[in-house]
Amino acid sequence: MIPKKRKIVSTLALFACFLTALWGIFWLSFIIIDVVRHGITAINPSLFLKDPAPPGEEGGGLRNAFIGHLLLTVFATLIGVPIGVLGGTFLAEYGRKYKISRVISTLADIMVSVPAIIIGAFIYAIIVKPMGHFSGWAGACALGIIMIPTVLRTTENMLSLIPWPLREAAFALGAPYYKVIIQVVYKGAATGILTGIILSIARVTGEAAPLLFTAFNNNYFSLDMSQPIASLTVTIFQYAMGPYEDWHAQAWGAALMITLFILIATISGRILIKRRYRD
């Protein structure tokens, strides 16, 4: 009798676990379907090709925000990726034996999760205030700083996966360490590092909080990084909280584009890394 009861309990508990997995998948599909459903009606050429109409007027698009967002992301990548990759190189190669490397590694793990809005406040104090106004550079720096720890940690992990004998073979040929790193280690870990970069770009693409008081927003088309610049995420925030139906529709359109980009980037990053390390 007792074994039977235990079996029923076990089945019930495991079924509950199955339900929790469904719960997670339910919300994921709910959100994605909802964003697609609302966003698809807002996608039309003028969303990409026109600048915003004056508040309350119909029409217009988000060309300024798309371009601004692209600029911010590109410059953030230019700041975050080199620092992250080189820093990760130190931790995995030159500094792998020092205790300080473990400390930096742990610190980077913590910094990955530090609230993004704090980074925004930090940049506001050191760049926006001295300059006297919001600027695209400030936004790019904030996003770049957010990228550094993520890229650094993935680079470190990917380099550590390269077996030591490979390096030793290169040393034996008389190559200096930097040549070994660049020509042997980086080559072996390229896919992994690239994946880390893709994932970190995907992450900063969706950030709005650190841009609120760095890049701020701009209702006009601008390529000038030393001035406030529009971004999709801040525009979504402004438009969604605004009173006009037309704004809401455009915000959904922008939300759909961002979500699509991030999902595609994340999934392809995961596929890349799976392929590389399948065995």
Added chain:
Amino acid sequence: MKKQKGKITDIIFLAITAITAFSIIALSLGIFLVLFKESLPAVEKFGFVSFILSKEWDPVREIFGAAPALIGTLITSFFALLFAVPIAVGIAIFITEIAPSFLKGVIGTAIELLAAIPSIIYGMWGLFTLAPIMSENIEPLLQSTFGKLPLLGKLFEGTPLGVDLFTASIILSIMIIPFTASIARDSFNLTPSVLKESAYAIGATKWEVVKDVVLPYSKLGVLGGVGLSLGRALGETMAVAFVLGNLNQIPHSLFDAAATVTVKLANEFTEADKDIYLSSLYYLALLLFILSFTILAMAKLFLLKAERK
């Protein structure tokens, strides 16, 4: 000659990589120092204890207190954890112990995609889709059931508007599920199969193996995952900014609008026209930074300990 050149380049390369690696230390220290410096006027004016206990937030009279924002942050994070942790652990159990191998990857990826969706999307979806559902269906339902209970019923008082602590906590909980789930999954996988097999050998059911072998073995790791999620929940901004209303009050029920530290920062930072106003916001940011940094550091220590085992 050539060897000499190689050596010099090597030293230069070493120096560059070392500087970039140390930039992490500089950054963390720099953030702390800058936040501290900017909040100094507010620290001097309001002190520590009276700042975190005061409910006043009056830009006109220039009196600022952190209590409502801090309480809002703690309540939303607490309930988010309450909803998320059991779900996340369940998901991890499902992936590691139950799912057939073709489902493992699919479900694992799906759950991790929840973490990839940007918080602004969560916020917008929460405002336009979830909040109406909450105010029309779920919250009245909760009021007519749990709301009748003594004591606990107090949590469900008020007009259900959907823009409140409850909706915010639900959204937060969905967002942090993947963090706990993926770390719990990794720690479950660390359980030696010999331990599990010996439990099966003496006739334990699958659930008993999970409950009495896997969970106790990996509790440090799971705890680390929970800490990481808590750190995330404390600092989450945009998702909460849409559905919390930024109302500076101490909430009495889950259906009250409120504010959190992050929501206050997001909404008021660019409006702060006086120095002491901005400084008070920096003070809030500093408190949030210290709080989340401490919790994340503790979580990380747990995880390191779990790995070493």
